[in-house]
Amino acid sequence: MEFETQLKGLFDDRFKTQEPLAKHLNFRIGGPAAWFAEVKSVEELQESLRLATEAGVKTFVLGGGSNTLASDEGFDGLVLKMAMRNFTIKGTAVIAEAGVISAALARATAEAGLAGFTWAISLPGTIGGGVRGNAGCFGGEMKDVITKVDVLRDGEVVTIHKEDLGFGYRESHFKRHSDIVVRVYLSLTPGDKETLVAELKDKVTARKESQPLYAGSAGCIFKNYEIASPEELERLKTVLNIPESMQQSMRLSAGWLIDRADLKGKQVGDAKISEEHGNFLINLGNATASDIVMLISEVKTEIRDLYGIQLQEEVQYVGF
Numbered sequence: 403m404e405f406e407t408q409l410k411g412l413f414d415d416r417f418k419t420q421e422p423l424a425k426h427l428n429f430r431i432g433g434p435a436a437w438f439a440e441v442k443s444v445e446e447l448q449e450s451l452r453l454a455t456e457a458g459v460k461t462f463v464l465g466g467g468s469n470t471l472a473s474d475e476g477f478d479g480l481v482l483k484m485a486m487r488n489f490t491i492k493g494t495a496v497i498a499e500a501g502v503i504s505a506a507l508a509r510a511t512a513e514a515g516l517a518g519f520t521w522a523i524s525l526p527g528t529i530g531g532g533v534r535g536n537a538g539c540f541g542g543e544m545k546d547v548i549t550k551v552d553v554l555r556d557g558e559v560v561t562i563h564k565e566d567l568g569f570g571y572r573e574s575h576f577k578r579h580s581d582i583v584v585r586v587y588l589s590l591t592p593g594d595k596e597t598l599v600a601e602l603k604d605k606v607t608a609r610k611e612s613q614p615l616y617a618g619s620a621g622c623i624f625k626n627y628e629i630a631s632p633e634e635l636e637r638l639k640t641v642l643n644i645p646e647s648m649q650q651s652m653r654l655s656a657g658w659l660i661d662r663a664d665l666k667g668k669q670v671g672d673a674k675i676s677e678e679h680g681n682f683l684i685n686l687g688n689a690t691a692s693d694i695v696m697l698i699s700e701v702k703t704e705i706r707d708l709y710g711i712q713l714q715e716e717v718q719y720v721g722f
């Protein structure tokens with residue numbers, strides 16, 4: 403097949419057919435991608451997308467695989483794994499290619515004496531994926547450190563400034579458009595290297611204490627629930643004893659809700675709601691995507707029936 407020959411020519415041994423997605427996703431679940439390539443440059447991304455369009459093959463751009471659930475049947479198209487991992491630090495300005503691992507960049511910036519990004523030491527996945535979902539933890543969010551992003555739009559590289567990226571809680575422009583993040587620009591502030599490096603260690607420890615990092619998962623599976631109005635808060639207070647911090651932020655931790663509903667430990671096949679954190683569904687070893695989907699659906703039904711709250715997935719689906 404001509405398409406395969408072209409991709410083989412472009413990527414050599416970074417191109418595979420029938421590649422199990424389970425190998426590339428933190429859930430360790432998912433059937434094969436018909437075609438799969440590890441992309442090391444913007445030019446390779448441009449060219450492979452062009453070839454796919456020409457051949458009428460659908461594509462899926464994969465970041466670090468931390469927030470993705472692939473179906474058991476896999477993906478009947480081309481998966482492009484973003485593996486461009488170069489970055490530069492000049493003064494307080496950082497430029498990172500989309501495939502840079504967020505935690506690696508958190509470490510590098512702390513070691514360069516730059517403050518503002520240490521929270522990302524706890525963030526699984528790539529910076530490109532992090533921008534797409536406006537990922538965050540420990541009080542930090544991608545939108546707080548970004549100034550602009552280079553994207554691939556209809557084959558051309560275009561720059562978009564932060565104000566135009568539609569950032570919200572776990573939301574961005576990229577969830578509604580087909581633009582692909584290729585380069586991210588961050589602005590940090592000078593800080594004390596030793597303090598910053600110590601912060602990295604504290605954050606890793608805090609995460610290990612509250613999240614099940616020993617098992618396959620997609621991090622938090624649901625978005626936290628945003629309370630729409632003071633009236634809704636009053637209604638929720640009649641069915642839940644809501645901690646002051648969540649009332650202030652007008653956001654309920656989905657993990658906390660799942661815990662209140664006594665759903666921790668619930669299992670479908672080898673998929674289980676973590677005992678450590680209710681918003682983590684873990685793969686005990688042989689979970690299928692169907693097990694996970696069923697468990698997600700049971701949680702949503704239960705939380706809706708108990709509290710009138712509709713949880714929304716944070717995880718992104720491929721091949722469903």
Ligand code: EPU
Nearest residue numbers: 539540541621622624625626655656657658661678679680
């Ligand atoms: N809580 C429980 N039971 C649970 C889980 C949480 O009682 O099973 C309580 C905690 O004790 C705490 C509160 O709920 O009082 C909030 O919990 P946590 O600090 O774990 O934060 P979260 O809102 O549940 C968010 C992010 C996480 C991020 C943590 C830490 C979302 C959906 N989740 O969780 O991000 O790591 O804060 O900053 O926004 C992710 O997005 O994949 C993710 C894991």
